[in-house]
Amino acid sequence: MKIRWKIFFLMWSMVMMIIGGFAITNNIYLEKFYLTTKKDRLVQVGRLISDPNYVIDFRNLEVQNNAEITIKKTDQIERYFYRKLLTQKEIQEIKRYLSNGVPIFKIINYDDYRGKVLVLFMEYKSDRYLEIITPLSLIQEGLEVSVQYHLQIIILSFIIGSSMAFIFSKAMVAPILELKEITKKISKLDFSRKFEDVRKDEIGELGETINLMGETLKKNIDEINKANLKLMEDIEKEKKIDKLRKEFVACVSHELKTPIAIIQGYAQGLSENVATEEDKNFYCDVIIEESYKMDSLVRELLLISQIEAGYFKMQMEEVNLYENIKDFIDKYSSKTKHIRYVGSKDIKVICDEKYIDRVLENLISNAMKYSTDNEDIEIEVLEKEDKCRVIVKNRSDHLEEKDLETIWNPFVRLDSAIGKDGHGLGLAIVAGILDNHKNSYGVYISENNWVNFWFELNLI
Structure with a gap:
């Protein structure tokens, strides 16, 4: 059974118990109570009459109390026996009470209009007694009216009580049903619904607790989802790193294989004296050149490994960036290809000068190497708030938007780089250095195929 109906039947049962108790009391004790009250009233009237200080108005007393008051001689009590209204035993009992000065009541059934009456026998003087008669018919009539009135009260109380029990049970259960719906939604991880009923009782406290529980669960689930997402990203990143590591090993092996083979060949030629004196010098030059290439590759590989392993350390200092840029402009500018500079000549930045020089050199050398038709190179420096942006621009007809996604990965060499010096590590080193500086970088292609590395x- 639902709690709403349990509450309803509980309250309805309480109402019925109260109504039933009232009805039983009305039927069993009302008549006794009425008679007791009437007797007490008649005794008070008798004592009032017996009081010598009181001026008696019998007529007024009879009207007020609906009674017949008479004073009789004590021997007149025997008439009730002769008229067969009382027994001899009852007569003796009345006399004994009168002699002791104690009032006594008897119910007598007259054959005349008076019918059944309640009679008070009370001592008045030594040879007289006070007799007060009140008809029981009027008492019965009053009781019947009272019973009918109380019956109507009972019916009305039943209707009102049942209605109030129904309404109250509904009002009590409504917030509980709302809390039930809220908890159902929470069980489905839907935290949109809140308990908004403003209450100061235990249900209100429960609603606030459920709201708090929902908010806490939502927060924890969001954190778990973020952690799971981060974990998935880390797993994907680890997979990519593992893939790159394998590609890296393969590329390193390939890059080292060629100079090693060349060095081995020329060294073997020298050891077997197959070359002339002139050729020996050429062989030595080739071996030295290839060893330099290997040395450069190994150094770049060591730098990449330090960056990826987190052992990359920098010495941050104040640097006038223009002076470093000017050195590279002087180094790489030639009669056929000029480097233009746009920007301030006083740019104070905080960085590791050695590694930022490496970034500038890699970007400028790439721009010189891959620019089309000997177009000039441009270096632009923009200052905004607490940042400066360095843009190295060159025109290239070979770089496309799809190439920009992988251009920062190690050993990535585009079709336009075939036949040119390099190992495909320059931009990977640039990315690693700038990542450790915790600064942004990127590349985009602007109008007329101008490639912009920034x-x-x-x-400061």
Whole structure:
């Protein structure tokens, strides 16, 4: 059975118990109570009459109390026996009470209009007694009216009580049903619904607790989802790193294989004296050149491994960036290809000068290497708030938007780089250095196929 109907039947049962108790009391004790009250009233009237200090108005007393008052001689009590209204035993009992000065009541059934009456026998003087008669018919009539009135009260109480029990049970259960719906939604991880009923009782406290529980669960689930998402990203990243590591090993092996083979070949030629004196010098030059290439590759590999392993350490200092840029402009500018500079000549930044020089050198050398038709190179420096942005621009007809997604990965060499010096590590080193500086970088292609490599540094 639902709690609403349990509450209803509980309250309805309480109402019925109260009504039943009232009805039983009315039927059993009302008549006794009425008679007791009437007797007490008649005794008070008798004592009032017996009081010598009181001026008696019998007529007024009879009207007020609906009674017949008479004073009789004591021997007149025997008439009730002769008229067969009382027994001899009852007569003797009355006399004994009168002699002791104690009032006594008897119910007598007259054959005349008076019918059944209640009679008070009370001592008045030594040879007289007071007799007060009141008809029981009037008492019965009053009782019947009272019973009918109380019956109507009972019916009305039943209707009102049942209605109030129904309404109250509904009002009590409504917030509980709402809490039930809220908890159902919470069980389905839907935290949109809240308990908004403003109450100061235990249900209100329960609603606030459920709201708090929902908010806490939502917060914890969001954190778990974020953690799971981060874990998935880390797993994907680990897979990519593992894939890159395998590709890295394969690329390193390939890059080292060629110079090693060349060095081995020329060294073997020298050891077997198959070359002339002129050729020996050429062989030695080739071996030295290839060893330099290997040395450069190994150094770049060590730098990449330090960056990826987290052992990359920097010495941050104040640097005038223009002076470093000017050094590279002087180094790489030639008669056929000029480097233009746009920006301030006083740019104070905080960085590791050695590694930022490496970034500038890699970007400028790439721009010189891959620019089309000997177009000039442009370096632009923009200052905004606490950052400066360095943009190295060159025109290239070979770079496409799809190439920009992988251009920062190690050993990535585009079709336009075939036949040119390099190992595909330059931009990977740039990315690692700028990541450790905790600064942004990127590349985009603008109008007329101008490739724009950019990075940011913190201004002093």
